[in-house]
Amino acid sequence: MAEINLFLIFLGSIGFDFLIGDPRFLIHPVQVIGFYIKKISDYLINNCGKNKNILFWGGLIVAISTIGMSFGLGKLIELIYFQSRNNFFCGLLIFFGLSSCIATKGLISSVKEIAALVEREENNDQNKRIIKEKVQRIVSRDVSSSSLEHLLRSSTESLTENSVDGIFGPLFWIFIGIFLMKFSIFLPGPLSLGFSYKAISTLDSMIGYKYDYFRYLGFFSAKIEDMFTFVPSRLVLITLPLVSPKINEYGSILKKSYLDGKKYDSPNAGISEAIFAYISGIKLGGKSKYKNEIIEKPIINANGDICTGKNIKYICQLILRLQFLWIILFVLIFFII
Template sequence: MAEINLFLIFLGSICFDLLIGDPRFLIHPVQIIGFYIKKISDYLINNFGESKKILFWGGSFVAISTIGISFSVGKLIELYYVQARNDFFSGLLIFFGLASCIATKGLISSVKEIAELIENKEINDQNKRIIKEKVQKIVSRDVRSSSIKHLLRSSTESLTENSVDGIFGPLFWIFIGIVFMKFSVFLPGPLSLGFSYKAVSTLDSMIGYKYDYFRYLGFFSAKIEDILTFVPSRLVLITLPLVSVKVNEYISIIKNSYLDGKKYDSPNAGISEAIFAYISGIKLGGKSKYKNEITKKPIINENGEDCNQEKIKLICHLILRLQFLWIIIFVLIFSIVSNLI
């Protein structure tokens, strides 16, 4: 019975995220996780920045401790909820906790806002500065000298990559947790896995870079994120065409997306960017500035159009459609598993 209630809480948390997003009156778990990661990482960089070995092992400790604490907090709340026989307060904690793991409204709203500013505002120096500030909040690259064309591409690449990290990755692992708890309450559950994945995603976004001291400090975090996102990114690859008008080109789109996505160093980012690029008909990749270095990413969908406001809106709609499809699939799988056990 508890796992059925957890599944209903999960569905409710998805709806809450879609309608409300992250409530401002609550401290977001990412803020707590981020504070912990930053404090220890800054200490390691400031005191041992020249030692590759200390940075590596220190970064490994940051990753393991962050994931361990996140998992433990989630598991304790789950156990209390089950042992207290669906206690309302712990159920509420699970509800808001699961909603905080999913970032659909926040991600889509921030990118849509950028697209609408570019579309509806006169592009003068002041408005361009505002647009750059908003883009900089969602990307790690340096966009201070970027053109409007590059700002649109940066926003689109962030949207397509983070749709997996912020939406479909958490949805996948939360659902796996619900299925696990049908077998035993002591197995990883939806909140413990949801919090763990969010911790991994936050670690990767804060220290999982491949330049300067981050190359060693964030190595372990980046590898864990690659592993946990491997399956969700490929599920997005094979399911996204099903909610598009290009479903009749299913095989060729998946093949081309996979081949282009494999060109990226990341085993997942390229895949998720590529499938959205081919379905929306845009070209991604190219030069970007990180710190003081110019990095050139492989081109995805060479014959695609440049990113624009309409393409961004299309991608947002695709994300919402795919999320709805995944919910239907989750309901079907949960029903089948429930009948078999």
């Protein structure tokens, strides 16, 4: 019975995230995780920035401690919930905790807002400035001198990559946690794995870079994120065509997406960007500015069209359809096994 209650809490949390998103009256777990990562990382950079070995092993400590505390907090709440026979307060914590692990509403709303601004007829200087500010919030590259075309491409690349980090990655590990707790409450559960993945994703987004101090400090964080996102990104690859009109081109699209995605240094980002690019018929990749350096990413779907606001809205629809498909499949697996 407790497992069924947990399952219903999970479904409710997905609906809450889809309709409401992150409530402003609650402190988001990412804020707490980010505060801890920043404080420890800044200390290591400011005091040991010239020592690569200390940064390297210090980065491992930052990663393990952040993930460990996130997992431990989630597991503690799960154990209290089960041992107290479905305590309402703990159930509420699990509900909001699981909802905070998924970023459907926030991600889709932010890019749709950018698309709507770009589609306005009055693309004056003030409107372009607002668009750049909104794009800069969701990307790590420097878009201060970007054209509208590049801003749309940047937003699309962020949307397609973060759909895995912010939606399908957490969903996958939450699924695994609910499934494991059918066998024992002492196994990793949905909240402990959800919090852990959120910590891994936050570590990668804050320190998992390949320049300056972060090349050493964020090495382990980036590798851990690669490992824990490997399966979700490939599940997106093989399931996304199922919710698109291009299902009749299934084999061809998978092959092209995988080959183009492999060109990226990241084993996951290229894969997720490529499958969305081929299904929506757009071209991604090319030159982008990071700090003071111009980086040229491999081209994905070279024969595709340039990104438009319409493409962004279509990709948002695909994400919602795929999320719905995943939930249906998980419900079937949960009750069959």
